[in-house]
Amino acid sequence: xxxxxxxxxxxxxxxxxxxxxxxxxxxxxxxxxxxxxxxxxxxxxxxxxxxxxxxxxxxxxxxxxxxxxxxxxxxxxxxxxxxxxxxxxxxxxxxxxxxxxxxxxxxxxxxxxxxxxxxxxxxxxxxxxxxxxxxxxxxxxxxxxxxxxxxxxxxxxxxxxxxxxxxxxxxxxxxxxxxxxxxxxxxxxxxxxxxxxxxxxxxxxxxxxxxxxxxxxxxxxxxxxxxxxxxxxxxxxxxxxxxxxxxxxxxxxxxxxxxxxxx
Numbered sequence: 152x153x154x155x156x157x158x159x160x161x162x163x164x165x166x167x168x169x170x171x172x173x174x175x176x177x178x179x180x181x182x183x184x185x186x187x188x189x190x191x192x193x194x195x196x197x198x199x200x201x202x203x204x205x206x207x208x209x210x211x212x213x214x215x216x217x218x219x220x221x222x223x224x225x226x227x228x229x230x231x232x233x234x235x236x237x238x239x240x241x242x243x244x245x246x247x248x249x250x251x252x253x254x255x256x257x258x259x260x261x262x263x264x265x266x267x268x269x270x271x272x273x274x275x276x277x278x279x280x281x282x283x284x285x286x287x288x289x290x291x292x293x294x295x296x297x298x299x300x301x302x303x304x305x306x307x308x309x310x311x312x313x314x315x316x317x318x319x320x321x322x323x324x325x326x327x328x329x330x331x332x333x334x335x336x337x338x339x340x341x342x343x344x345x346x347x348x349x350x351x352x353x354x355x356x357x358x359x360x361x362x363x364x365x366x367x368x369x370x371x372x373x374x375x376x377x378x379x380x381x382x383x384x385x386x387x388x389x390x391x392x393x394x395x396x397x398x399x400x401x402x403x404x405x406x407x408x409x410x411x412x413x414x
Contacts, residue, residue, distance in 0.1 A: 157195065164191050241266065244297045255296045262293045269321075277318045280350070280413070284308060287324060291346070294332050302335075302342045309349035317353060317413040320389050324348075326382040327359045327407050334405065335361030353414035359407040363400070386411075 168187045241263055248256045269286050291306045298304070328346060336342045345360040379398070386394050393412040400406070 161191050161195055241293070244293060247297055253296075259293055259296050262289050262296075265289055266293075278321050279315070280310075280317045280319050280355075281315050283319050283321060283324065284310065284348070286322075287328060287346075287348070290325060290328060298336065302344060304344050304346075306346045307348070309347075309351075311350070314350040314353070317350070317355075319355075319411075319413060320385060323382060323385060323389075324357055324409075326379055327357065327409070330379055330407075331359050331361040331405070334363045340364075350413070353412065355409070355411040355413055357407075357409040357411070359405075361405050362403055363405045364403060 165188050168191070172187060245256065245259055245263065248259055266286065266289055269282070288306070288308075291304065294302075295304055331344045331346070335344050341362070343360075343362050345358075347356075347358045349356050383396065386396060390411060395408075395410045397408040398406070
């Protein structure tokens with residue numbers, strides 16, 4: 152239908168132009184008549200290319216909108232997945248303190264309330280890096296209350312004042328810390344967990360080291376991989392081409408190195 156309409160349009164347009172040409176310039180030569188046809192075809196070709204280009208731009212824009220909606224939906228799912236996993240781990244810690252009848256249980260519950268408030272009100276949007284750092288500090292403090300001197304825990308932060316202006320996806324770093332406490336305690340001889348966080352020139356470097364044993368590696372439950380798989384997916388969605396994640400296990404030492412460009 153399109154081709155038929157275009158052919159008829161060019162034909163009637165050419166006839167109309169010839170009629171006008173015969174009236175205004177009856178002495179015009181035959182070559183002029185061909186020129187009239189040439190310009191009609193030229194305008195047709197130009198209009199087709201214009202239409203194809205506009206349609207392509209529209210299609211690409213629509214595809215990007217669909218992709219954005221899909222990514223937003225997937226990201227929402229990943230965010231909802233990480234919270235129950237985190238809550239499960241924290242309540243495990245509180246049960247441990249309750250069984251010990253520890254006088255530190257009250258302090259732990261207060262810390263947990265702060266963590267829950269963070270998850271409920273801040274986990275749906277990007278936050279300042281200062282908030283994320285405080286969240287990590289509270290979580291590590293909660294773990295220190297549980298393990299006391301049984302586990303050597305080191306948490307170093309190198310965060311110059313001028314580097315606190317950046318924002319970050321919430322709960323992006325906590326899965327690495329959760330993983331270290333889950334698999335770096337209880338089985339390993341002289342368990343040690345070392346966390347190092349720094350930002351230089353808008354580039355975040357987060358390193359996590361913990362001892363582990365083959366016994367802990369083979370006794371993981373079905374949900375043990377949720378945290379790390381989740382954070383991998385979120386990094387791919389939110390920071391494509393702007394991060395590098397290395398995970399290695401060697402000589403009973405589990406090592407995670409994340410480099411993330413926050414600019």
